[in-house]
Amino acid sequence: MPQNSTAPRILIVGGGYAGFYTAWKLEKHLRKGEADVTMVDPLPYMTYQPFLPEVAAGSIEPRHAVVTHRRHLKTTNVITAKVTGIDHANKVATITPPVGEPYEFAYDQIVVTAGAVSRTFPIPGIADNAIGLKTIEEAVAVRDRLLSNFDKAAAIPAGPERDRLLTVVVVGGGFAGIEAFAELRSFASSLISKYPQLSFDDTHFHLIEAMGRIMPEVSLETSKWVMKDLGKRGAFIHLDTQVTSAVDGNVELSTGEVIPTDLIVWTAGVMANPTVVRGGDLPTEQRGRISAQADLRVVDADGNPVEGAWAAGDVAAVPDKTGGLPDGTCVPNAQHAVRQAKLLAKNLVAVLRGEGTKDYFHKNLGAVAGLGLYNGVFQSGKIALKGFIAWVAHRGYHGLAMPTWERKWRVLWGWWNNLWLGRDFANLAAVQHPRAAFEEFAARPRPAVAEAAAPAAQKNAAKSDAGKPAPVNDAGESAEKKPAAKADAAKPAAKKPAAKKPAAKKPESVETTV
Secondary structure (H helix, E strand, O other): OOOOOOOOEEEEEOOOHHHHHHHHHHHHHOOOOOOEEEEEEOOOEEEOHHHHHHHHOOOOOHHHHEEEHHHHOOOOEEEEOEEEEEEOOOOEEEEEOOOOOOEEEEOOEEEEOOOEEEOOOOOOOHHHHEEEOOOHHHHHHHHHHHHHHHHHHHOOOOOHHHHHHOEEEEEOOOHHHHHHHHHHHHHHHHHHHHOOOOOHHHOEEEEEOOOOOOOOOOOHHHHHHHHHHHHHOOEEEEOOOOEEEOHHHEEEEOOOOEEEOOEEEEOOOEEEOHHHHHOEOOOEOOOOOEEEOOOOEEEOOOOOEEEEEEEOHHHEEOEOOOOOOOOOEOOOOHHHHHHHHHHHHHHHHHHHOOOOOOOOOOOOOOEEEEOOOOOEEEEEOOEEEEEHHHHHHHHHHHHHHOOOHHHHHHHHHHHHHHHHHOOOOOOOHHHHOOOHHHHHHOOOOOOHHHHHHHHHHHHHHHHHHHOOOOOEOOOOOEOOOOOHHHHHHHHHHHHOOOOOOOOOOOOOOOOOOO
């Protein structure tokens, strides 16, 4: 795509946390005409991922958990497409739109913020039966699946099939897995009152964790409290346990236990976006992330900055200057992605102006998680808050962290409505197949072959009948339809006695075919 601007061209690959915040802050720091900024992402919005468990539990409207690119980026050129190749040696990226042919995009500075995707293992059945919780679409699908299963279960008698429908398995005991697990357990408990055919004991929730504890981001004592709290709510946590198979929804564990289920949620880790990382020539480290130094510039194998290349967020291996992380790099989470993006925008502008850059340094102030309505956990150093006050802290932090006041108000307004009206548990699973009802009843033209065959068959039948003698009745008369006048003349002759009108002297007026 040709660019007409003579200003430096900045290409941002990815519109998630890091990409959106980089573009947003560049609009603030750049002078008019100082640079031409383009952001490319296959989705037209940024997803605020900490809200996904609440979306899955019906506590937040899905559209309120995303930030529309075009509404909030005023001067950035937004392209809804994929970057499928990066040739940084020539500073050209390949952009593949959803419609049309791929094309090359020349740039002067590239910012890679393509994020991460769910990391899975080659376990039989997982790819076919599980679902992740990294996108808003997945969160909505999980919610609708749980609601649909309640509808199905309420319509059948107690038994193995109903147990399967009301069993939820979450794989992964990190923050994402625990929040999803706890929110879904809370959601299911609230649904019981709407289904008189079902009871609390009919629902079964299992969390599978390969390690010997959950939530490594908090203290061991706090993680034990979370386990105990979930146990009181009828949830089962399997530690030191791995999933060995999930064929046909039968989750087989390394302990030998088999859990039949219709809903498997996979939250066991993430990996850098492989489409972008493998499709480019930027240096990577052993875990597949793009190598970066503390000021967020990409570095080569020798630690030298790669001119014109930047990376941040989950796709980048950024050094942890606090020294608090075991592998020396920042963990892939929203907290780091947002703060790295803000600094990256400042450093990039500084480089354009010939100024110096600053290193990224962020000491984790704590961790907070929601465990369902009115329940949560917060950990900062040795300080731990549990229950309602931690839940308030969780909502307060993420409500303020949601970018733009427009999105903040939508989330806060939804929470306020739910406080008085309760959760919205409208099941919109049918929206995933929007044309199903239309297709079922839509009139369709008859197949062209059948229409052409019908007249041909009639014509052939007529030709065949023309060469055959017409069938006759018991009186030796032809069974063909007779003209009205001839038929009327024949009727009196047939009614007169044979003595008065000998048949031999007066021939019949009926035509016959010999």
